[in-house]
Amino acid sequence: MRNGVFAKLCCLVFAAFMLAPIVVVVGVSFTPTGFLEFPPSGISLRWFRAILDAPEFIEGGWISLKLGVISATLAAVIAVPAALAIGRGRFRGREALLALFMSPLMVPTVVLGIAFLRFLTVVGLSGTFTGLALCHAVIILPFVLRLVLASISGLDRATERAAESLGAGGWTVFRRVTLPAIVPGILGGWVLAFITSFDELTVSVFIVNPSTTTLPVRLYSHIAQTTDPLVASVSTVTILFTVVLMIVVDRFYGLDRLLIGEGKK
Amino acid sequence: MAFLELHGLTKRYGTITAVDSMTLNVEKNSFVSLLGPSGCGKTTTLQMVAGFETPTEGRILLNGRDLSAIPARERGLGIVFQSYALFMHMTVAENVAFGLEMRKVGKAERARRVAAALDLVHLSHLADRYPRAMSGGQRQRVALARALVIEPELLLLDEPLSNLDAKLREEMQLELRRIQREAGVTTLMVTHDQSEALAMSDRVVVMERGHLRQEDAPFEVYEQPGSLFVSNFLGKSNVYDARLIAADATGSRLVVAGREIAGPAGVTLPPGDVALVLRPERVEVVAPDAALIEGRVIERIFFGNQWLLRAGTPFGEMLISRRNSGRAEAAVGDRIGLGWEAHHIRVLPREEARA
Numbered sequence: 001m002r003n004g005v006f007a008k009l010c011c012l013v014f015a016a017f018m019l020a021p022i023v024v025v026v027g028v029s030f031t032p033t034g035f036l037e038f039p040p041s042g043i044s045l046r047w048f049r050a051i052l053d054a055p056e057f058i059e060g061g062w063i064s065l066k067l068g069v070i071s072a073t074l075a076a077v078i079a080v081p082a083a084l085a086i087g088r089g090r091f092r093g094r095e096a097l098l099a100l101f102m103s104p105l106m107v108p109t110v111v112l113g114i115a116f117l118r119f120l121t122v123v124g125l126s127g128t129f130t131g132l133a134l135c136h137a138v139i140i141l142p143f144v145l146r147l148v149l150a151s152i153s154g155l156d157r158a159t160e161r162a163a164e165s166l167g168a169g170g171w172t173v174f175r176r177v178t179l180p181a182i183v184p185g186i187l188g189g190w191v192l193a194f195i196t197s198f199d200e201l202t203v204s205v206f207i208v209n210p211s212t213t214t215l216p217v218r219l220y221s222h223i224a225q226t227t228d229p230l231v232a233s234v235s236t237v238t239i240l241f242t243v244v245l246m247i248v249v250d251r252f253y254g255l256d257r258l259l260i261g262e263g264k265k
Numbered sequence: 266m267a268f269l270e271l272h273g274l275t276k277r278y279g280t281i282t283a284v285d286s287m288t289l290n291v292e293k294n295s296f297v298s299l300l301g302p303s304g305c306g307k308t309t310t311l312q313m314v315a316g317f318e319t320p321t322e323g324r325i326l327l328n329g330r331d332l333s334a335i336p337a338r339e340r341g342l343g344i345v346f347q348s349y350a351l352f353m354h355m356t357v358a359e360n361v362a363f364g365l366e367m368r369k370v371g372k373a374e375r376a377r378r379v380a381a382a383l384d385l386v387h388l389s390h391l392a393d394r395y396p397r398a399m400s401g402g403q404r405q406r407v408a409l410a411r412a413l414v415i416e417p418e419l420l421l422l423d424e425p426l427s428n429l430d431a432k433l434r435e436e437m438q439l440e441l442r443r444i445q446r447e448a449g450v451t452t453l454m455v456t457h458d459q460s461e462a463l464a465m466s467d468r469v470v471v472m473e474r475g476h477l478r479q480e481d482a483p484f485e486v487y488e489q490p491g492s493l494f495v496s497n498f499l500g501k502s503n504v505y506d507a508r509l510i511a512a513d514a515t516g517s518r519l520v521v522a523g524r525e526i527a528g529p530a531g532v533t534l535p536p537g538d539v540a541l542v543l544r545p546e547r548v549e550v551v552a553p554d555a556a557l558i559e560g561r562v563i564e565r566i567f568f569g570n571q572w573l574l575r576a577g578t579p580f581g582e583m584l585i586s587r588r589n590s591g592r593a594e595a596a597v598g599d600r601i602g603l604g605w606e607a608h609h610i611r612v613l614p615r616e617e618a619r620a
Contacts, residue, residue, distance in 0.1 A: 166364035
């Protein structure tokens with residue numbers, strides 16, 4: 001299908017709008033000066049070297065990475081059985097259950113942050129990494145759930161019956177037939193959830209303590225005090241990390257399928 | 266005692282009765298079709314035999330064994346699904362091997378039986394392919410091999426050919442029948458396609474609204490339909506309201522549209538209102554002086570090997586099917602003489618118009 005001039009123009013404007021901040025941040029990170037400058041007056045890796053002298057960012061990066069992996073995995077472990085029940089089951093309260101699981105998308109994150117802060121104090125997990133991971137798992141659950149639900153709804157029920165008729169028990173049917181068919185959905189959801197957790201700021205600000213400060217929170221508190229190109233170089237590194245992750249996902253799964261829900265099969 | 270017996274099999278969903286006290290005997294090694302329009306209960310019947318639906322009432326006996334308490338995975342039946350339901354992440358050989366793996370068949374034995382099953386369906390050369398890279402007909406064969414490799418006592422086919430295009434469907438009809446004979450497996454097939462049922466089966470079971478309407482050999486069902494429903498569902502029929510005025514072992518007399526005509530012998534219905542059924546292929550176009558009635562051609566359709574004429578007659582509209590003998594057929598508007606032999610008429614009870 002051919003697009004008209006207007007449609008092309010809209011795409012161009014949209015792309016520019018999306019890419020401009022990234023271009024600016026990446027550009028600024030290469031500046032040799034000590035202030036935010038765009039376009040940079042020269043090319044220098046000075047501010048990338050500076051990351052090595054800022055252990056709090058490296059530590060924050062590790063914490064965010066670990067948090068992303070653990071909370072996304074936790075969310076996936078909850079989402080798969082939940083999606084199977086919601087997608088397959090015909091029980092009362094199905095809709096309500098789905099709405100409950102999806103509600104973190106609807107509730108303002110500031111409200112969630114305050115609620116989590118209070119809740120963690122009550123259950124005695126305040127300031128712990130465990131508490132942080134649990135809260136992140138709740139926030140990112142909708143992303144995994146949605147993608148797993150989509151892959152379950154596209155699953156032919158007859159394949160499971162076929163396996164059953166060939167002598168497979170319930171667990172074998174799940175492990176050998178159902179799970180392999182929805183693995184792409186689970187992986188896609190996991191990656192989306194990981195990325196969401198990795199750059200989550202609002203809720204984290206409320207519930208981190210100095211030993212569990214994530215990278216976004218670290219960046220945020222840094223620019224609250226000073227504005228030097230260090231934040232730009234750290235951002236550039238995380239952008240690079242995300243891009244690499246996306247390329248890997250595209251290779252194994254197909255980005256179009258992950259984000260639009262169809263494509264190569 | 267028959268190999269597969271259904272005794273008063275009934276399935277109710279709330280107030281809806283999907284299958285109503287169905288009783289059927291299937292002989293060993295025979296090929297039986299459950300035929301009917303959608304919603305007639307044929308698929309539900311198959312699901313109950315397969316073990317995916319629990320009967321509300323009645324029993325299913327396979328080789329004398331009551332299946333009621335046996336879960337689907339222990340029934341050991343081969344099932345071919347309408348969608349084929351192949352395992353898309355496994356190769357053809359892995360698909361076929363699945364049932365043997367579940368039965369803990371040893372590796373060497375497994376390989377041998379998978380090879381034999383693929384050979385039976387002529388797919389040996391595609392053993393390492395994935396189903397997504399195969400055509401519909403090939404997937405169908407994989408599904409068949411997967412169901413047959415476990416050497417099931419009973420093979421269940423759920424609309425097995427409905428996803429294939431017309432030409433391939435005809436080929437697969439013959440192929441499926443060959444495979445069924447070679448494997449020597451008792452087969453129960455569900456279909457809504459009457460030509461498929463007639464071509465493939467030893468016995469045809471016509472179902473309507475949860476009831477078994479007629480069960481017979483294909484030729485008998487077609488020639489001796491027990492009801493208007495069966496007559497209309499299998500092939501085309503000309504149906505006219507008639508009155509039966511006399512019937513005995515040598516013949517019968519009927520009145521249609523004010524004309525008295527000869528009917529077949531052996532009509533057992535009491536005199537009164539009946540339905541007269543005449544197959545389009547039993548009506549002949551004859552010279553006017555030999556005609557029983559006259560008609561005027563309203564429409565003429567050419568099918569290659571045959572013509573179908575629609576003619577206006579004193580009885581009402583009549584379909585006439587004519588073999589293409591290489592000569593031009595009567596054209597629209599032509600007056601033609603129509604005749605038939607009395608024994609080609611079927612006299613059936615009238616049926617109330619169904620909602």
